[in-house]
Amino acid sequence: MIMDLNREQVSYGSADQPAALADVMSVDVEDYFQVSAMEGIIDRRDWPSMACRVERNVHEILDLFDRHQAKATFFTLGWIARRYPDLIREIAKRGHEIASHGMQHIRVSSQSPEAFRSDVRESRALLEDISGSVVLGYRAASFSLTPGTDWLMPF
Numbered sequence: 001m002i003m004d005l006n007r008e009q010v011s012y013g014s015a016d017q018p019a020a021l022a023d024v025m026s027v028d029v030e031d032y033f034q035v036s037a038m039e040g041i042i043d044r045r046d047w048p049s050m051a052c053r054v055e056r057n058v059h060e061i062l063d064l065f066d067r068h069q070a071k072a073t074f075f076t077l078g079w080i081a082r083r084y085p086d087l088i089r090e091i092a093k094r095g096h097e098i099a100s101h102g103m104q105h106i107r108v109s110s111q112s113p114e115a116f117r118s119d120v121r122e123s124r125a126l127l128e129d130i131s132g133s134v135v136l137g138y139r140a141a142s143f144s145l146t147p148g149t150d151w152l153m154p155f
């Protein structure tokens with residue numbers, strides 16, 4: 001399974017209130033053949049014929065989070081949502097946030113502004129339709145908010 005589990009501590013506070021730490025957990029919902037390291041090895045056109053592990057693995061993570069009463073944000077590929085809509089509904093039903101990871105894990109730095117906008121809109125609408133919840137978050141594939149993607153900031 002390739003699934004990024006990210007745990008961070010976030011500090012928040014104000015001038016009047018001392019900062020506090022909060023644990024923040026997130027998951028990238030993608031399969032092993034969809035990560036950028038597989039670009040050039042596995043063609044996107046072959047994705048439909050690949051054996052998927054994501055469904056089983058996400059259920060294991062959901063059970064683990066339930067046992068520890070942990071909530072997370074699940075940054076989900078539109079490709080996964082389209083193929084496994086019940087999985088997206090299950091994530092949302094268990095109280096986790098659904099967020100977008102784009103449709104097909106394409107780096108922001110490889111997209112034009114128009115292509116990026118279309119990708120985000122399509123994945124957001126799909127995830128909202130399936131989950132029944134508002135999608136607010138987006139995670140760029142492979143840390144691809146890099147110099148040269150400044151055009152993204154007006155979004």
Ligand SMILES: [Zn+2]
Nearest residue numbers: 028030141142
């Ligand atoms: Zn990813």
